[in-house]
Amino acid sequence: METIQIDHVQKALEDLAHKDVYIHLETTNGAYARHFDSNAYNVGAFIRNAQVKYTQAKIIGHESYRVGLKTQLGWIYAEGLTDWELDDQGRLLMAGHDNEGRLMVALEISETPFK
């Protein structure tokens, strides 16, 4: 993955608009957060292969980005995205990593279901 370049990601988001797409969305601070720091809480959310069609998409931010997708019936958004990649299967992968390369949030969009 590479550091997000906002223009490139905006274009990739628009290329996938108005199509049936599959979404992977997750956020996590790790299953051991509380184990290693008793003041911490384990939080996370995960959805894989939600099928949606979005009519509008925007990426906004500076260094760390927010992506919002306006779907036919609602919204999807992710905050804290830092890196992106269009992989060899044409899937748009976006993720936010901390300074040590640990994933904190991910939003991925694909025209075919994720494995």
Next chain:
Amino acid sequence: MGQHVAIILPHPDDEAFGCSGTILEFREKDIPVTYFCGTLGEMGRNMGSPFFANRETLPEIRKEELQDACKELDINLEMLGYRDKTLEFEDRTEVAKDLKQRLEEINPSLVITFYPGHAVHPDHDAMGAAAIKAVEMMDESKRPEVWAKAITHNRRELLGEPDIVRDVEDYFEGKMRAIEAHRSQAEGMMKQFRDSPNLKEINSEGRKLLKYEEFYKWTF
């Protein structure tokens, strides 16, 4: 000592951190060991700096690491095909039935798994519970012994002293090689031990966790 040991843990690297010294000792005595690994650790967070993986490439990377670690430990590997972090939401009886069938094929004398409720990660607890249920479902005369691994901070307070404490110092190099075979995990995990806010306590516990492998004997 058993004649065939089954290890039932959910993530690639649980075996290396948790019981690889014990595994190496069994292998030195020529006792076969089979690792039933629940998932491919698909939801691992450590992508490296610089990145060596993304969410979609991580499973294949961890699968190769798992195979390397099992080669290092000289053990059989069976991958159960569940998905990381979803194991506790599977039907426990179905998971147990599948495990029971697999266990009956190798007829183990010992099963090593996590201590349900004392294993910190939801997958650990769920895998341990399913493994123990699988053994419970077996005919009493065929039941292997079960050693359960507890890793909660308060395990001694609640469970008492572990029944089995193995000093694996003699196998430490092999153990470190098994841990390091899980390249995507080893660095992050070791760093977490070093950087924890409860630094002193965790560090000494971290070292102890690696030098000593402790288990509670499960009673049915």
